[in-house]
Amino acid sequence: xxxxxxxxxxxxxxxxxxxxxxxxxxxxxxxxxxxxxxxxxxxxxxxxxxxxxxxxxxxxxxxxxxxxxxxxxx
Numbered sequence: 001x002x003x004x005x006x007x008x009x010x011x012x013x014x015x016x017x018x019x020x021x022x023x024x025x026x027x028x029x030x031x032x033x034x035x036x037x038x039x040x041x042x043x044x045x046x047x048x049x050x051x052x053x054x055x056x057x058x059x060x061x062x063x064x065x066x067x068x069x070x071x072x073x074x
Contacts, residue, residue: 038064 009016028047035044041057041064048054050071058067 034066038066 006013006016010020011017031043031047035042040061042053046054063069063071
């Protein structure tokens with residue numbers, strides 16, 4: 001398959017912008033749902049981004065089975 005890399009494509013191409021927004025909204029919704037099962041991590045607040053609170057929760061509770069092992073080294 002042919003592929004073209006477009007630097008800052010989400011700023012230039014409406015379809016890429018839409019895909020980026022759709023992916024973020026979908027991921028944020030997933031993180032809010034998964035927070036019900038993994039309440040100690042605060043996913044509903046930081047949506048899985050490496051905030052100070054998120055990293056502190058990992059230190060206190062260890063990594064869950066949904067954390068990527070390459071996410072952080074604690």
